[in-house]
Amino acid sequence: MKFLRFESEAAAREVFGLHFVDGAWPAYFATAAVDVVGLVMRPTGEMVDGVPVMAAVPGWHINLSERVPELEPYEVEAPATPDRVFAGSDDVAPPRVPARVTRRQARQALALAGLFAAVQPAIDAIPDPQQRQLAQIEWDDSQDFERERPLLIELGHAIGLDDAGIDALFIRAGGL
Structure with missing residues (x-):
């Protein structure tokens, strides 16, 4: 604390x-x-x-x-005698993974994690031209990024994130 x-x-x-x-x-x-x-x-x-x-x-x-x-x-400094009492547990609940974050939040979180520059090469590496074009449109034009979108999950894995890493990035983005 x-x-x-x-x-x-x-x-x-x-x-x-x-x-x-x-x-x-x-x-x-x-x-x-x-x-x-x-x-x-x-x-x-x-x-x-x-x-x-x-x-x-x-x-x-x-x-x-x-x-x-x-x-x-x-x-x-921590109070010598902290006396704030909460009903129930004093355990802090784990951060909630936002279902969606704004474009700005997502891009800032990627930049802070040093991953922003890896996204475009991951899109460029998609072998199917139509899927690559759809991914590019989503990256360029989405106003929000949804955590459960299959394309987002695939791109996250392509830039080296596992599911927990994607969750952590969304939590960070949600705080920006």
Whole structure:
């Protein structure tokens, strides 16, 4: 678990800006699960009518399931006595593989993985001219890429990815 602190919610929103979906905080940033905590309250040690007086810890707080290099400047030490309790398990669910990602997300994920340049040669290597043309049209003109499309799976294998690698690429793309 990685703990992040920003000056304010606005500062956090600025850093996470490209990852918002319909104005909502993202569930994932790259492959890390995102838990937006917001304001953290701690007891001051004072009591009023038997109820502890609480005060806000400075900053806006977000927890991640793992380190994300772009967010390391905002990491803070783990709390000495973390007391946030979730109903049920504290296990982080594995990232969900998106059924589809946008063209931009797919191409950026391929570029970040160092695989973007391998796609065109894989298309060019398709022996059947009609299938090659259909693949080229799909690569050039698709607005979205669907995880279960047979052509996408074939191209993924052609550039060296197994099914788990394709899933990982889709998860990464979904976070962009």
